[in-house]
Amino acid sequence: MDERVREHAEVLVDWSARVEAGDDVILVVGPEAHDLAVAVAEKLGERGANLLTMYGSGEITRAYLRTHDGDFDENPDFERALYERADVVLSIGGGRNTSAMADVPGETRQAYDGARTEIHEARFDTRWVSTVHPTRSLAQQANMAYEEYREFAYDAILRDWEALAEEMAQLKDLLDDGEEVRLVADGTDLRMRIDDRTGVNSAASVAYGSHNLPSGEVFTAPYATEGAVTFDVPMTLRGTPVRNVRLEFEDGEVVDYVAEQGESVIGAILDTDEGARRLGELGIGMNRGIDRYTDNILFDEKMGDTVHLAVGRAYDACLPEGETGNESAVHTDMILDVSEDARLEIDDKVVQRNGRFRWEDGF
Template structure:
């Protein structure tokens, strides 16, 4: 384990910058049992900062794997009411949501993929009505990670579990700025940089983005009234929070019916405990009409079959190749990290907050504006050192946005 001081700094920045816990606010934590000591630190600090209640939802990779091996598909897809009611209770009370992710990327690779896909779909359907609390920024929420031996050794093959885990802790601390003297201040400065980038993009009012790199020639339409976001967000009640730690992206929503061309992944995607790698999607009228993958094609098929919305895009995000995560030279086999090393797009649900007035629109109005809806929201990485992006205006003129994987726009 790393030094207690570093863990305490990590807990503090997750609470003060991540969810920005408020006095008398409940805190709902989803965490692996392997991180119990760290979670206790978070709970202690949360109460010191004024939290009224800290509730932990524990998970465990070993127990999860046993469930998938031994339970039937019928049992796995029967989501108990108490799980839904428990989550709803805290969301309706305005709790802050902190997710601590720490999963073996290959956890379910030997499990029947159809069984996993059906269980994932059933859980998403059961909790669908609660997604508005995070997708619409009704409550503050954030996602952070802590190492597991299996995850660490996937990133650092050939190292012992102890060595790999320490290396991963060191990488996490650096990437989320915990290694700095004042992580909270460092995040304020980082957020200011991302806010400036999103403000410049919002002034551009691009009609389309055209992506080109090896294996990719893709045009993404942007709906009228789209909003670029990045860095910290603000809840309906005015609380500033950081949804992802780390984050290096600025993002908005594509028009669900205006995506054309082919895109090729540039980093592995871990989905449902399996790896999808070197895959290509072809879009027509916004919909995936063809796909192939060198690794995990069956898993990709299950993802695309989640529902109709899984065949359309819900996010487009820009990340320069010189982001600190990219420059680390590591593949993390974890979307939270890998998506912040590379431009990415997401299959599935769009964030209504990335459209003017989107948070107050009903499903029909959102669809009319080109806003995608789905049970899934799955990011995958498409950025690389050779990526070029052009911004196309309503009059058909264009300008460089990215060249050689980095910003071509001047932000001064």
């Protein structure tokens, strides 16, 4: 086994999920993630945790959804109870086909997601962390050789997370003290309120309110959005390529949208529920170990020189205690490149210009 697989498992169990003896852990494993799952199981055994392993396959989900009549039971008790009893949920992606769900009708996926809101909430109440094992399908999606992709993935995952957390804390402090963010780039001029919100220093650990490995972003939950934004980073949503999405906001809601490619998918996402037309997240990528787009949101949204916005659900970690933010069955991220002719302002002060922060060389 590649020693980096064991290092990946150690980071996931110790740094990211902070697993302790006696924790009840659900491990969801993709079809091609066997090696990482074995390494994680070894670490969980060393910690004295309780392990339940589940198989997560896009092809299995596709088979189920393609044959279902679309009248889904709302939040099945057996599945909700599983997550309600868990302390930790570790999801290891690694499928055979990154487009396995491409031919599932949008309305079916919408109905399925909408019927599982409480299940999603129960999972989000655990110390959940999602990661991926570098696979040939992910390498192919990224248009990279397999060996090249593994080097890329581990550069992003096996970082000095404590040092990066210290750097990102500078941006978190600026967001926490701010009232309004303005984002300006080609085809973009967007204003968002952030007062009474808390920025999350997403340093790949639940101790920082972070649930992705790799991570390397600072995010918050904006509201009262006004203006327009163009997402120019190519991506795949629901198995469909999406290119150059433009959203226009008035009074906090999307009032118009267009896309060069994949417009019907954007429409289906926005029509999921009322909350799907509002922003749930503003995220700023700060992981310089991610140096190229790979058509994988787990990596791409963390890349330095990018900003991403998500329509749909807002994370509770960004909200005052007892306050409910934007609610939705979806949380869909889209990304724009801010490396050229772009700036990010907080309360009319530029904190990032052309991808560089004001504490970095070249600002």
